[in-house]
Amino acid sequence: xxxxxxxxxxxxxxxxGLRLRQTLKDVEVVGYDRYPDVARVAERRGAIQRVFHTPxxxxxxxxxxxxxxxxxxxxxxxxxxxxxVSPDAVITDTGSTKVEVMRWAAELLPGHHGxxxxxxxxxxxxxxxxxxxxxxxxxxxxxxxxxxxxxEHAVATVTNLVESMGARLMFMDAEEHDAYTxxxxxxxxxxxxxxxxxxxxxxxxxxxxxxxAGGFRDxxxxxxxxxxxxxxxxxxxxxxxxxxxxxxxxxxRELSRRVxxxxxxxxxxxxxxxxxxEYTSFRAGNVGRTENVSKAMSSMDGAGFxxxxxxxxxxxxxxALTRESEDRVRQREETERNRRTP
Amino acid sequence: xxxxxxxxxxxxxxxxGLRLRQTLKDVEVVGYDRYPDVARVAERRGAIQRVFHTPxxxxxxxxxxxxxxxxxxxxxxxxxxxxxVSPDAVITDTGSTKVEVMRWAAELLPGHHGxxxxxxxxxxxxxxxxxxxxxxxxxxxxxxxxxxxxxEHAVATVTNLVESMGARLMFMDAEEHDAYTxxxxxxxxxxxxxxxxxxxxxxxxxxxxxxxAGGFRDxxxxxxxxxxxxxxxxxxxxxxxxxxxxxxxxxxRELSRRVxxxxxxxxxxxxxxxxxxEYTSFRAGNVGRTENVSKAMSSMDGAGFxxxxxxxxxxxxxxALTRESEDRVRQREETERNRRTP
Numbered sequence: 010x011x012x013x014x015x016x017x018x019x020x021x022x023x024x025x026g027l028r029l030r031q032t033l034k035d036v037e038v039v040g041y042d043r044y045p046d047v048a049r050v051a052e053r054r055g056a057i058q059r060v061f062h063t064p065x066x067x068x069x070x071x072x073x074x075x076x077x078x079x080x081x082x083x084x085x086x087x088x089x090x091x092x093x094v095s096p097d098a099v100i101t102d103t104g105s106t107k108v109e110v111m112r113w114a115a116e117l118l119p120g121h122h123g124x125x126x127x128x129x130x131x132x133x134x135x136x137x138x139x140x141x142x143x144x145x146x147x148x149x150x151x152x153x154x155x156x157x158x159x160x161e162h163a164v165a166t167v168t169n170l171v172e173s174m175g176a177r178l179m180f181m182d183a184e185e186h187d188a189y190t191x192x193x194x195x196x197x198x199x200x201x202x203x204x205x206x207x208x209x210x211x212x213x214x215x216x217x218x219x220x221x222a223g224g225f226r227d228x229x230x231x232x233x234x235x236x237x238x239x240x241x242x243x244x245x246x247x248x249x250x251x252x253x254x255x256x257x258x259x260x261x262r263e264l265s266r267r268v269x270x271x272x273x274x275x276x277x278x279x280x281x282x283x284x285x286x287e288y289t290s291f292r293a294g295n296v297g298r299t300e301n302v303s304k305a306m307s308s309m310d311g312a313g314f315x316x317x318x319x320x321x322x323x324x325x326x327x328x329a330l331t332r333e334s335e336d337r338v339r340q341r342e343e344t345e346r347n348r349r350t351p
Numbered sequence: 352x353x354x355x356x357x358x359x360x361x362x363x364x365x366x367x368g369l370r371l372r373q374t375l376k377d378v379e380v381v382g383y384d385r386y387p388d389v390a391r392v393a394e395r396r397g398a399i400q401r402v403f404h405t406p407x408x409x410x411x412x413x414x415x416x417x418x419x420x421x422x423x424x425x426x427x428x429x430x431x432x433x434x435x436v437s438p439d440a441v442i443t444d445t446g447s448t449k450v451e452v453m454r455w456a457a458e459l460l461p462g463h464h465g466x467x468x469x470x471x472x473x474x475x476x477x478x479x480x481x482x483x484x485x486x487x488x489x490x491x492x493x494x495x496x497x498x499x500x501x502x503e504h505a506v507a508t509v510t511n512l513v514e515s516m517g518a519r520l521m522f523m524d525a526e527e528h529d530a531y532t533x534x535x536x537x538x539x540x541x542x543x544x545x546x547x548x549x550x551x552x553x554x555x556x557x558x559x560x561x562x563x564a565g566g567f568r569d570x571x572x573x574x575x576x577x578x579x580x581x582x583x584x585x586x587x588x589x590x591x592x593x594x595x596x597x598x599x600x601x602x603x604r605e606l607s608r609r610v611x612x613x614x615x616x617x618x619x620x621x622x623x624x625x626x627x628x629e630y631t632s633f634r635a636g637n638v639g640r641t642e643n644v645s646k647a648m649s650s651m652d653g654a655g656f657x658x659x660x661x662x663x664x665x666x667x668x669x670x671a672l673t674r675e676s677e678d679r680v681r682q683r684e685e686t687e688r689n690r691r692t693p
Contacts, residue, residue, distance in 0.1 A: 130562055130563075130564045131564055131565075132564065132565070132566070133565070134634075149564060150561060150562055150564075152562075179561065179562070185558075188555075189555060189558050189559055189562055190562060192550060192553065192555065192559055193550065193559045193560075193562050193563050193567050194562070194563075194564065194566060194567065197546065197566060197567050197570050198566065199603075199606055199610065200542070200546065200570070200603065201566075201570060202606070202622070202623060202626050203599070203602045203603050203606045204539065204542065204599065204602075205626055205629070205630050205633075206602070206622065206625075206626045206629075207598060207599060207602040208534060208535065209626070209629050209630075209633070211534065213530075213531060213534065215638075215639050216527075216531050216639075217531055217534055217535045218535075218633060218637075218638035218639060219492060219521065219638050219639040220472055220492055220494075220521070220531055220532060220535050220536070221472075221535050221536075221633075221638070222472045222473055222474065222491060222492075222536065223473075223474070223475070224474070224536060224539060224540065224543075224572065224573045225535050225536065225539050226634065227569040227570070227572050227573075228539050228542070228543060228569070228570050228572075228573065229630060230566065230569050230570075231566045231569075231570065232626050232627060232630035233627055233630050233631060233634070234627065235627075236620065236623045236624040236627045236668070237668055239623045239627070240616075240619065240620045240623050240624075240668070243610050243619060243623075244616065247610055247611060247613075250610055251607050251610055251611045254603055254606065254607040254610065255607060256549060257545070257546065257549060257603065258600055258603050258604060258607070260545045260546075260548070260549040261541075261542065261545050261596055261599065261600050261603070262600060264541055264544070264545045264596065265593050265596040265597060265600070268541065268585050268589055268592055268593055268596065269589060269593045271589075274582075274586065277582065277585060278578065278582045280544070280548065281544060281578045281581045281582050281585075282578040282582075283548075284544050284547055284548045284551070284574050285574060285575055285576065285577075285578045285581070287547070287548075287551050288547050288551075288571060288574035288575050289575060291547075291551070291560060291563075292476075292568065292575070295560075296557075296560035296561050296563065297557050297558075297560060297561040
């Protein structure tokens, strides 16, 4: 019988517990949460079989320890279990930033070869064990970060754990991980928070909220991230997040200039059409290194690229815009001529 | 038998057609689309019963004419039908910006009392008649804009049409409409386009796209708006969109400063927690003028506001942050003291 201890039984911890109990035999899943109510809900949902009241008690006799708490709480949990965890235990975590977590693990578990970092790239709007779902990680990427000190046994155990969740493994070092996730996850979350808080603070909010449709709700959905989790991400990945926020600000400034500039209509239309096309390709599953075909096509010139689209809408529109801008030039020239020949 | 002519049989036009045929008896729905294939798909889906090959032919004997095309195409359609439309016909549109459309209608249909503007606040990622859905407008807001010249009959007809779609009526003037929708719809769409195109252009895109989860896909979903529609919105509501883009840039800049500033952790946490709470309230249906209770509560001081949340998470976290920042101050003071007393 293998004992798995889940420390932190919120959405992620409880979803792992449900899936483990669904797919593995001979496993006993126990849990601890800082908030006893949260552990009790996880137990009632069947995500854990037994609740412990301290992290030490939960981790003491465990073969596998999973730290599924907000990042800054992971540091505390590492301190708590350091004195009691078995030298043969495998320890992993689910924190959304990794440089700090890997550093804490090395500092707080010196000489232990069982720690391997982890980050499941999945979530949903609701948090807490009531929202737990054994299929939460199905098809999602799960980044695994083995430090040089990790034993083969530890790496194999964490790899098996990830596969039993239905997730897709991805190996990365912590620096890479934090840089990439800042771009694709942490900065977008901050941008969602900025967008929602700005609109909410507007005097027109009663009207704006009444008019808000699915697009706005989707764009601001990451505002619903568990505040502790969101804050801890910001606090442990400041540099990369600020870098990407500033790049986003620059991109928006450039777009604002294009929208303001009537003379740049063709450029604006090209950008909108190319982005729509590439987004559709991304949603169709062209991700990772598989999107070379799409890349090759996106570098095609205007007309060819437009013709590629069904119906030739893009080409038609570009032709109309060209005609309109030629009309404007002609009108301006005519006005000019009339002014000169009174 | 009432004849309704839908000019533009894409997602919106075909969804209107499907719903009309589902809910009203004694109605004949005919259609025209600039792209004959698009009209044929709408006909095959049952959204229209008859295809006409020119807007004039479709509008000539119609009692109601619905212009469901990208905004700049609405101007062309108004020109096309001006000479043939019955003086008793009711004409409406579904364009996403309204100042220009209302101006064109006044200019191009002088003396006609049948025009009433409209804007259904609904959509989805896919476009074209294949994605049409008679329930698309169920529960959505539909802004109706009667110009002073509109007859009672025209206003009543458009009102009935909107109600038969299952949508909720909202009356507004065109200036108000364009200012509000720039904030809640057009600017967010531009921000989604900026976010996706920036990430797509990054050299790390193969890694970023592999790591992208639901949050990123949702935040960039508006990149999939029909390019003609997106461009026409930008071209006819430039001023308001640029205004809100610039406000968004300022908000992001302020957030970037807060993330960078370790000393401002409590402020950052308060912002994140308050935004999460207000977003949850918004998603729970507190919109429009009904959200006074939520407003009153959000102005409560830190501790009270935190206690209001189940589990006291916010209070706990704020206390921990306060303790940490007091520790930092103490350490700094101690260092200072040690420096002075050698």
